[in-house]
Amino acid sequence: xxxxxxPVKNEEExxxxxxxxxxxxxxxxxxxxxxxxxxxxxxVVKNHSLKKNIHIIEFTEPLGxxxxxxxxxxxxxxxxxxLVLFLDGDMQGTINNNLKDLITAVVENNIDMxxxxxxxxxxxxxxxxxxxxxxxxxxxxxxxxxxQLGLANPCHGPHAVSRRxxxxxxxxxxxxxxLSLAITIQNKLNVQVATSLSxxxxxxxxxxxxxxxxxxxxxxxxxxxxxxxxxxxxxxxxDNGINYLGYHPDRKFDVLEEYVEGLNLYDPQ
Numbered sequence: 001x002x003x004x005x006x007p008v009k010n011e012e013e014x015x016x017x018x019x020x021x022x023x024x025x026x027x028x029x030x031x032x033x034x035x036x037x038x039x040x041x042x043x044v045v046k047n048h049s050l051k052k053n054i055h056i057i058e059f060t061e062p063l064g065x066x067x068x069x070x071x072x073x074x075x076x077x078x079x080x081x082x083l084v085l086f087l088d089g090d091m092q093g094t095i096n097n098n099l100k101d102l103i104t105a106v107v108e109n110n111i112d113m114x115x116x117x118x119x120x121x122x123x124x125x126x127x128x129x130x131x132x133x134x135x136x137x138x139x140x141x142x143x144x145x146x147x148q149l150g151l152a153n154p155c156h157g158p159h160a161v162s163r164r165x166x167x168x169x170x171x172x173x174x175x176x177x178x179l180s181l182a183i184t185i186q187n188k189l190n191v192q193v194a195t196s197l198s199x200x201x202x203x204x205x206x207x208x209x210x211x212x213x214x215x216x217x218x219x220x221x222x223x224x225x226x227x228x229x230x231x232x233x234x235x236x237x238x239d240n241g242i243n244y245l246g247y248h249p250d251r252k253f254d255v256l257e258e259y260v261e262g263l264n265l266y267d268p269q
Contacts, residue, residue: 001026003030003031004029004099006031007068007072010037010038011041014090018091021094021095030053030054032089035067036063041089042056062250063256064247064252070175071255072086073166083103083160084160086154095197098116098195102158110190113159114195115154116159116194116195116197117196118156132220143181153178156219161184165189170183170268172267176222179226179229218245218248221246221248224244
């Protein structure tokens with residue numbers, strides 16, 4: 001049965017509604033990664049009505065963005081999950097049907113990476129969002145998938161991946177979502193948009209301007225890494241003299257590597 005991976009960092013006010021979205025889904029395990037929580041997130045998760053299906057993996061120190069996602073995927077893979085659904089711990093919107101679409105795409109339609117189109121409509125967007133979308137669009141064009149994916153990318157919105165994908169994409173790349181997309185397509189796996197959901201309907205937590213800038217820089221830098229990989233060049237997050245680091249330096253790749261080794265898992269050769 002499929003598994004869902006939900007990274008959580010201080011989401012005591014949101015995680016209950018996020019878990020509610022997992023009701024009625026064909027899931028074997030709900031894998032919650034507690035990412036350096038200092039609030040009551042753990043207690044809320046442990047007391048949820050789905051607690052019999054929940055497996056908690058707790059890290060007392062923050063792992064950085066996207067590392068928990070890769071750790072949860074590794075655990076699910078080790079436990080023979082045929083599919084992994086990724087859902088952020090602050091997604092409070094009523095998105096149960098969208099999650100079903102993602103699962104159906106992988107299970108029934110042989111999709112290896114099922115994405116959410118979080119920009120189904122053209123609207124007036126802030127300059128920061130437009131900058132990010134330019135890089136995402138450029139990556140998809142370079143990958144030759146812009147016609148089918150548009151601006152969709154695993155860095156944004158819930159998405160699902162097949163076990164076949166987890167056998168082809170290195171664990172480290174799962175923690176750099178645009179890079180995981182590039183490697184997936186390089187391996188000639190099937191990537192499709194499986195559902196559409198405007199970003200506003202995710203009801204993700206509102207953050208401050210500094211956070212939004214760091215997230216934007218992280219995604220732009222990730223796209224640049226993916227493009228460098230496509231060109232067979234060493235990793236770099238620099239473009240036009242600007243080094244787009246964002247939250248990337250906070251990613252604990254060493255912890256991910258240690259965890260994966262502890263599961264006796266290895267990257268594809």
